[in-house]
Amino acid sequence: MKFGSYSYDEYIHLVKSFHGNLAPGLIIGGFIVETALKNLPEGEFFDAVCETSVCLPDAVQLLTPCTIGNGWLKVFDLGRFAVTLYEKESGKGIRVYLDTEKLKSWPEFHAWFFKLKPKREQDLETLLNQIKEAGASVLSMQEVRVKPEITVKRRLGSTAVCPQCGEAYPLRDGASCLACQGKSPYVS
């Protein structure tokens, strides 16, 4: 069993070091990304879409060249456990998702995924074993095409100094930066 260029154990080690703990979602995530990598559409370069912000983006960042900071991974907070790898220009991609129908054969995995048991009643070892055993058998694939507005690389354009905060910002955002336009994450 390989995840990208890593053995299963190497991947688990990476997950603990990067993500901070062995989240079950990242083991499933390993199978999801590996399945997508094995079924890549034709083309030289691909980007990634992740349909949840929980756990799964880190599997993409560990197993593909796509990261948040290099812009090749885009996260859409749709709450679906799915990853798409798509050819950059055409948007043609392969979407891999956790198939809830197939999950029914794995009671601990199913109960965890649908939050049917309080955390203290979960058996983590059984859960991790079921996820590993189930592997790609609980996944399904779809061919998709990513919307053109997502595949187009947004150019940053000119940089200006915001007259309010004095920091650099993309001029396309307006006469002042977005933070000074009310989108600051801080209490003023």
Added chain:
Amino acid sequence: MKFGSYSYDEYIHLVKSFHGNLAPGLIIGGFIVETALKNLPEGEFFDAVCETSVCLPDAVQLLTPCTIGNGWLKVFDLGRFAVTLYEKESGKGIRVYLDTEKLKSWPEFHAWFFKLKPKREQDLETLLNQIKEAGASVLSMQEVRVKPEITVKRRLGSTAVCPQCGEAYPLRDGASCLACQGKSPYVS
């Protein structure tokens, strides 16, 4: 010179391997995150805010325990080159930003940051040397408090099966999943 627990050269190696190339923004990012780490507010646990989606989130992910997938890093696309590390409960944090006033002493660095030269006229070696030499001297710090709505951990709540696509989704999103409500990133 250290970035987190890494030497400068180890960090550069990590950047190339994770981010895919030695982006100048990730070298400045190393200094930004290191400065924030050295000036952490009191408290045991901290989360991160990154004010741009370009390059800088990867410096946070490489040098702190905060990643997109574990939810400890939040990216706000404000186009400002700044990172805040804040205490999880109180929201009290230290914000480190690139100070455009201080940048004026470094012509190649300044010209690159404000995109004053076409890429083909840039001297990458001089630029990287100036960024490394300038280091934390072009940064400034602020004490900030992150808005409570950002520090509060959003609970996912119950999971249901979407009657349209058949996939699992957070029930709080409504009677069907957000993708089926029109937010799908794919051409239908």
